[in-house]
C-alpha cells in the first residue's frame with residue numbers, strides 16, 4: 001500500500017507516528033509525503049485546544065479530497081475523545097484513538113536529533129486539561145527497557161536525544177523507580193552526546209535533578225518548565241501542584257547552578273479567574289524571574305473538563321488581548337536572553353539540511369545558529385562564538 005501520514009500536536013505524537021511508519025514500511029508498504037496521493041492516510045490527532053481539533057478536521061477533509069477512494073485512519077487524542085464525531089467525517093474508515101500506541105517510541109526530524117518518548121499519560125487532572133481522559137493514567141517502561149531502546153537510538157547515529165512524555169517527571173512511579181536514576185543511566189550511554197528533557201512539571205523538578213544536570217556529561221542547560229499562570233489564585237483554580245514561590249525557587253536555583261541556561265515556560269492566557277488585577281500579577285511575576293521565553297496558549301473550554309463548570313470566565317476578546325501581551329513580553333525576554341549570550345562560545349550541533357547555502361544548529365542552551373553549508377560538519381559539534389550575524393532567533397521548531 002502507499003501510505004501518507006500527518007501529525008498534529010506534541011512531540012509525543014511525532015514520535016508515535018514515526019514509530020508506526022517504521023513498522024508499516026518494514027511490512028513492505030511504501031511511505032510517501034503528506035502532499036502525495038496515497039491508498040491510506042494516517043492522521044495522528046491532538047485535542048489540546050479547539051484550534052487543534054479544527055486542524056484535525058481539516059486534515060481529514062484534505063485527505064478525502066486528495067483521494068476519495070483512500071482509507072483514512074485517525075488515531076490520537078482527538079480520535080480518542082470524540083470518536084463518534086470523527087467516525088462520521090467524510091472518508092474516515094477507522095478510528096483508533098490512542099490504543100495500540102507503544103510505551104517507547106522515537107522519531108528523527110533530522111538524523112542528528114531524536115525525540116524519544118519515555119512516558120505516557122497523566123494522573124494530575126489539571127482542571128483545564130483533557131489529556132488524562134484522552135491518554136489515560138501515567139505509565140512508563142522500566143529503566144532497563146528504556147536504556148535498551150536508548151542504546152538502539154545511539155546505534156542509529158543520532159547525537160542528541162530529547163526525552164519526551166506527557167508528564168515526564170512521573171517516569172517510573174508505577175515500577176517504583178525514579179526519574180533521576182534513569183537520567184544517570186542515560187548519561188553513561190556512549191554515542192549520545194546530548195540530552196534535553198522536553199518538559200517537566202516544576203514540583204517534579206527536584207534540586208537533585210538540577211544538581212545532576214549541572215554536573216552531567218551530556219544533559220544540556222535547557223529546561224522547559226510549565227508555569228501556566230503567574231498568579232496563585234489562578235494556579236489554585238487550575239489545580240496545579242505548586243505556587244509562584246516554588247516556581248521562582250526552581251528558576252533561580254537553575255540560574256545559580258547554570259547561569260547561561262535557557263528556560264522556557266508554557267503560559268495559558270485567559271483561564272477562569274484571570275481578572276485584570278490577576279493578569280497584572282502574571283505579567284509582574286514573569287518580568288521578575290529569569291525566564292528566557294514563553295510558549296503562550298489561549299484558554300479554550302475543553303469538553304469533559306472541570307474548568308467548564310467554573311465561575312469567573314474571561315470574555316474571549318480579553319483572552320486574546322492577554323495572549324498578545326504575553327507574546328510581546330516573551331519576545332522581549334527572548335531578546336534579552338540572546339543579548340546576554342553574544343560574545344560567548346557555545347557548542348553547536350550542526351544539522352543536515354541545506355537552507356540556501358547555510359546550515360543550522362542549536363547551541364547547548366538553545367540558540368539557533370547558522371553558518372555556510374559544509375557537509376563534513378553535519379552531525380558534529382563545533383564550539384562557536386555567538387554573534388549578531390550568526391544568530392537565527394526562530395524558536396518555531398521548538
Ligand code: SF4
Nearest residue numbers: 122124125126129131
Ligand atoms: S500535568 Fe496537567 S496540564 Fe499536564 S498533561 Fe497532566 S493534567 Fe494536563
